[in-house]
Amino acid sequence: MATKARAPATAPIKGRGAASYVPGRYEATTIEACDDGWDARDPGDDTAPAPHPDTRVHEEAARGIISRNQSPDLGFDQSINPYRGCEHGCVYCYARPSHAWVNLSPGLDFETRLFAKTNAAERLRAELSRKGYRCSPIALGVNTDAYQPIERRYRITRELIEVLAEFRHPFRLVTKSALVQRDLDLLAPLAAQGLVNAHVSVTTLDNRLSARMEPRACAPHTRLRTIRALADAGVPVGVLVAPVVPAITDHELESILEAAHEAGARAAGYALLRLPHELGEIWKEWLQLHFPDRAAHVMSLVRQMRGGRDYDGGFGRRMQGQGPFAQLLAQRFARTRRRLGFPGLPPLDTSAFGVPPAPGAQGQLF
Incomplete structure (x- = not known):
């Protein structure tokens, strides 16, 4: 794969959350582009970010599909992610640094170079059938959204739900997409059996701010309608106010909870902005482009809640932070x-x- 030059971000890219190809932490070499005033870039040169970078999907065969975790501050110990990368383009996404594992940028590559695990349902059926498998609820789509736009074409999430239904296996959904309503024909009967619940994440009720922070995700009012649709279908649903961003969205905490409760949410949670690894650089670049007047104040508050650093990943602190503001x-x-x-x-x-x-x-008759 060709190494991309990272050009300094001078303006947001329409429809994208990140503004540049921030290099991954495992890159042996990186190229830093700079403007020397000559503007002599070859129109055919693809080493600098295109004004509107396209989305490409790589189909891959997963060797395993159920991930296990032992994190004490997560409410699940098994999860499935049908996709790597996410076209929603949420600039704050804590999963962005995972793209560095495949030598891609956690910046623009994370939202434009996607991976679809096309054999996910087959692998899930095999893993659930193993002798000695112990059933515990599976969280579906907690790293990258299982209902991101390419799910309309690939339908991997729907296939996974069909397998979980065959095994009567309980699972949780986390999404910010209205596409989950497509699968209500599966989810409603499973909910009646106590086999599924869902959470819809809402970051802000401000359409303009949402379009800048999470450019290809559903608008806030659409997410509230999704909560209502799930509740009306009998699927227990909660709201996640995530992430809470100091000096940008924190003032909306109460109004988001009120709107979600009115829409039918039965549970609520929240999480602070998290900036692991390369995400800190991506986030600060976004701040300078969209909120230059308050960028320093936002980061000051973040550090107050993170022990003086951009990020503190300690269990019990990474979700809610510490200090007076937290x-x-x-x-x-x-x-x-x-x-x-x-x-x-x-x-x-x-x-x-x-x-x-x-x-x-064929079952035995006698």
Whole structure:
């Protein structure tokens, strides 16, 4: 793969969250482009960011599909991500640094060079059928959105849900896409059996701000309608106010919770802006392009909540932070959740899990 030169970002790119090809931390060499005033770039040169970089999808065969984690501050120990990279282009996405593992930029490459695990359903069926598999709820789409735009074409998430339904395996969905409504014909009966719940993430209620922060994700009002559609179909649904960005979105915390509760959300959670690895550089570049007047203030507040650093990944601190500002956010959230009376989501049922008979298998009559 050709090495891309990173040109200094002088303006946002329409329809994209990142503004440049921030190099990954494993790159042996990087090329830094600069403007010498001659503007002699060859129109055929593809080493600098195009004004409107296209999206390319690489189909890959996954060797395994269920990921395990032992993080004590996550509410699941198994997850599935049908895609790598995400076309939603959310500039704040904590999954961006994962693109460095495949020698791609966590910046523009993360939202334009995507990977679809086309054998995901086949691998899931094999892993659930293994002798000794122990059932626990699977989180679907927690790293990159399982319902991002390319799901319309690939339908990998729907195939995974069909397999989970065959095994009566409980799972959780996390999304910010209205495309989840396409699968209500599967989700509604599974919810009636206690096998699925969902969370819809809402970052802001400001359409213009959303278009800048998460350019190819659904608009805020569409996400609220998605919460309503899931609730009306009987799918237990909650809202995730994530990420909360100091001095940009934190003032909306109460209004987001109120709007989601009105739409039918039964549970609520929140998480602070997280800036691991290359994401810190991507985020600060975005701040300078969109909020130059308050960029320093935003980062000052971030560091106040992260022990003086851009990021603190310690368990128990990375989601809610620490310090006076973080404590104030936690108090505001707890007070609003208590006032609105979110009842919480019912537990998922693991007792119904079972391996279905193989196609053509015949049960014993006696």
